[in-house]
Amino acid sequence: MQQPTAQLSASTLAIHGEGDRLALDGVLDIRTLSQASKALRRWLDKRRGGRARRALDLDKLSGLDTTGALFLWRLGEQGVELTGVREEHQALFGLIGGLEHQPLRKPASLPRWRQLVIHLGKAADEAWHDTYDVIAFVGRATNALGYALAHPRYLRLPSISRQIAETGIDALPIIGLMAIMISVVIGYQGVAQLRPYGGEEFTINLVAVSMLREMGVLITAIMVAGRSGSAFAAEIGVMKAREEIDALNVMGMDAMNVLVVPRLIGLIITLPLLTFFSDIMGLLGGAMISQSLLHVSPVQYVDRVHHALAGGDLAVGLIKAPIFGFLIAVIGCMHGLRVKGSAASVGHETTRAVVAAIFVVIVLDALFSVLFEKLGL
Amino acid sequence: MSARATRHPAPILSARDIVNRFGRQEVHDRVSLDVIPGEIVGIVGGSGSGKSVLLKTMTGLHRPDSGEVLIDGKPIGSIGAAEKASLIGVLFQQGALFSSLSVAQNVMLPMREHTDLPAKEQESIAAMKLELAGLTGDSAIKVPSQLSGGMVKRAALARALALDPKILFLDEPTSDLDPLTAGGIDSLIAKLNESLGLTVVIVTHDLTTLFTICRRVAVLVDGKITVDTVDRLMRSDQPWIHAFLHGPRARGALSARRQKHGNG
Ligand SMILES: Nc1ncnc2c1ncn2[C@@H]1O[C@H](COP(=O)(O)OP(=O)(O)O)[C@@H](O)[C@H]1O
Ligand SMILES: [Mg+2]
Numbered sequence: 026m027q028q029p030t031a032q033l034s035a036s037t038l039a040i041h042g043e044g045d046r047l048a049l050d051g052v053l054d055i056r057t058l059s060q061a062s063k064a065l066r067r068w069l070d071k072r073r074g075g076r077a078r079r080a081l082d083l084d085k086l087s088g089l090d091t092t093g094a095l096f097l098w099r100l101g102e103q104g105v106e107l108t109g110v111r112e113e114h115q116a117l118f119g120l121i122g123g124l125e126h127q128p129l130r131k132p133a134s135l136p137r138w139r140q141l142v143i144h145l146g147k148a149a150d151e152a153w154h155d156t157y158d159v160i161a162f163v164g165r166a167t168n169a170l171g172y173a174l175a176h177p178r179y180l181r182l183p184s185i186s187r188q189i190a191e192t193g194i195d196a197l198p199i200i201g202l203m204a205i206m207i208s209v210v211i212g213y214q215g216v217a218q219l220r221p222y223g224g225e226e227f228t229i230n231l232v233a234v235s236m237l238r239e240m241g242v243l244i245t246a247i248m249v250a251g252r253s254g255s256a257f258a259a260e261i262g263v264m265k266a267r268e269e270i271d272a273l274n275v276m277g278m279d280a281m282n283v284l285v286v287p288r289l290i291g292l293i294i295t296l297p298l299l300t301f302f303s304d305i306m307g308l309l310g311g312a313m314i315s316q317s318l319l320h321v322s323p324v325q326y327v328d329r330v331h332h333a334l335a336g337g338d339l340a341v342g343l344i345k346a347p348i349f350g351f352l353i354a355v356i357g358c359m360h361g362l363r364v365k366g367s368a369a370s371v372g373h374e375t376t377r378a379v380v381a382a383i384f385v386v387i388v389l390d391a392l393f394s395v396l397f398e399k400l401g402l
Numbered sequence: 403m404s405a406r407a408t409r410h411p412a413p414i415l416s417a418r419d420i421v422n423r424f425g426r427q428e429v430h431d432r433v434s435l436d437v438i439p440g441e442i443v444g445i446v447g448g449s450g451s452g453k454s455v456l457l458k459t460m461t462g463l464h465r466p467d468s469g470e471v472l473i474d475g476k477p478i479g480s481i482g483a484a485e486k487a488s489l490i491g492v493l494f495q496q497g498a499l500f501s502s503l504s505v506a507q508n509v510m511l512p513m514r515e516h517t518d519l520p521a522k523e524q525e526s527i528a529a530m531k532l533e534l535a536g537l538t539g540d541s542a543i544k545v546p547s548q549l550s551g552g553m554v555k556r557a558a559l560a561r562a563l564a565l566d567p568k569i570l571f572l573d574e575p576t577s578d579l580d581p582l583t584a585g586g587i588d589s590l591i592a593k594l595n596e597s598l599g600l601t602v603v604i605v606t607h608d609l610t611t612l613f614t615i616c617r618r619v620a621v622l623v624d625g626k627i628t629v630d631t632v633d634r635l636m637r638s639d640q641p642w643i644h645a646f647l648h649g650p651r652a653r654g655a656l657s658a659r660r661q662k663h664g665n666g
Pocket of ligand 2: 453
């Protein structure tokens with residue numbers, strides 16, 4: 026974007042003289058330091074064998090900053106005589122010379138292979154703690170949720186309604202669009218695959234059943250995990266980093282009740298509604314596809330869908346929604362509360378929240394498919 | 403307003419007729435302030451009187467609704483990023499340290515960006531700046547979330563000094579510090595000012611800072627600014643200024659001033 030050093034090197038420095046005596050002329054500051062240090066290092070190295078004491082004259086040095094003074098002071102420590110120090114620079118040398126000059130402490134560094142081993146060990150340990158944390162957190166969240174439901178006084182209705190608006194209403198356009206797109210995709214594939222068998226009419230069954238049973242809830246859950254799971258993690262994470270959670274604690278409010286429960290309730294309510302909406306939009310997409318590829322009119326389409334769907338299809342999709350909602354909210358909030366101080370940690374936990382939520386949703390959906398198959402639903 | 407500005411022809415920093423509004427609230431009503439190279443100017447005013455906003459305006463972070471800010475005669479908006487970095491250093495009220503970098507990395511960041519000094523050199527410079535600001539030992543490798551409020555301020559001061567700027571802006575540098583350390587920061591600012599000719603603009607409530615190191619003080623009251631030396635402000639009959647400079651807290655600070663001026 027910008028040229029980093031070009032404009033900075035406005036001040037200039039020249040080095041005069043030869044042999045054991047050199048003189049600096051100009052400004053020695055952070056801009057000219059690297060030039061000076063390269064030139065003088067060569068001079069110092071070359072003269073190492075020499076008997077005579079090396080000297081650097083500073084009489085013509087018109088500008089000096091703390092960085093330059095530090096450099097000169099170190100030269101002085103190395104045995105270079107600094108002559109002709111101007112009156113106005115004395116105070117600066119006094120300031121710099123008065124410091125202890127301890128080297129910067131560094132974190133202990135380890136050989137690569139040990140870092141690798143330690144990293145592996147830590148990761149394994151963390152994975153174990155993660156699992157434990159999730160289970161414990163789900164337990165605590167369920168407990169807090171149950172308590173809030175049993176004591177309606179503790180339900181924070183304004184907070185819940187804000188969550189419903191943000192996670193639900195605001196998500197309607199994108200989820201509707203996604204549902205239509207997905208049903209169009211399924212419809213096209215269905216027609217292409219079934220046409221050789223003369224069964225392209227069954228595309229309508231395919232679209233209707235798969236949207237209602239699986240795709241509707243799945244894309245809704247994935248979308249919500251990406252939108253709201255990440256929002257929960259980032260929002261709570263920043264609050265954690267800025268000690269707002271601690272502030273809640275000392276005021277006798279539990280983050281679990283104040284922050285987590287409203288989000289849980291919000292998503293448990295909105296995800297089924299969003300799923301239902303996405304089912305409708307999916308069927309609408311199916312109607313569009315039928316019209317254009319199969320020349321089935323909307324009225325016929327409704328009739329066909331009616332015959333194609335069994336009573337349980339809608340329920341099978343919707344029943345999963347509150348469970349996914351619960352898990353997405355729990356995972357988002359949990360990762361938010363695990364943030365430690367830094368902005369990077371907020372980003373890290375947000376990423377993990379989204380990945381974990383989508384993973385859990387898909388795994389669970391697969392398990393549900395098997396379960397419903399066995400139950401004959 | 404400031405009679406001094408006419409006597410010194412070339413202010414290094416000059417804010418002219420600044421107007422800032424947030425909605426209907428008018429924070430600054432044609433505020434002007436000229437700062438001469440090498441002086442220390444204090445900015446005071448009640449909480450919410452617009453000190454931080456004025457500082458943000460003077461550093462080019464906030465565009466005023468009208469008025470202009472000139473640094474070295476150039477409008478602040480026209481100064482390139484790298485040049486600006488070497489002209490001004492800012493200590494923000496909350497420190498604004500980068501939370502994912504260690505303290506030492508925070509101080510080295512501007513050097514890494516704007517100079518081609520080798521890493522070793524940068525480290526020794528960073529160590530020097532941190533020591534100047536009063537941070538030594540293990541604190542250099544800590545990350546900001548592990549620091550106390552006062553340490554954050556000092557680390558932020560060290561970072562503001564990283565490129566040896568010409569003008570240093572400090573937003574309440576001593577407000578989180580114990581009195582001893584606050585005194586240390588004051589004397590560091592005074593020393594840098596003496597030895598480097600550093601120009602300093604300090605927003606502060608600390609009367610000791612005002613009385614001991616500030617040559618002039620700008621007082622923000624009701625969106626207006628009054629700029630003068632402490633001695634003359636002491637005689638002001640503006641109610642807020644009078645109350646501020648003659649309150650019970652002012653007495654201790656005044657004696658500190660006498661001590662300092664008595665010594666030299
Ligand atoms: N971004 C903003 N939007 C709206 N109002 C603001 C903003 N920043 C500051 N203000 C208002 O401007 C006034 C001055 O704020 P500030 O300069 O931070 O006060 P202080 O003098 O205590 O540093 C306050 O009343 C504050 O509410
Ligand atoms: Mg402020």
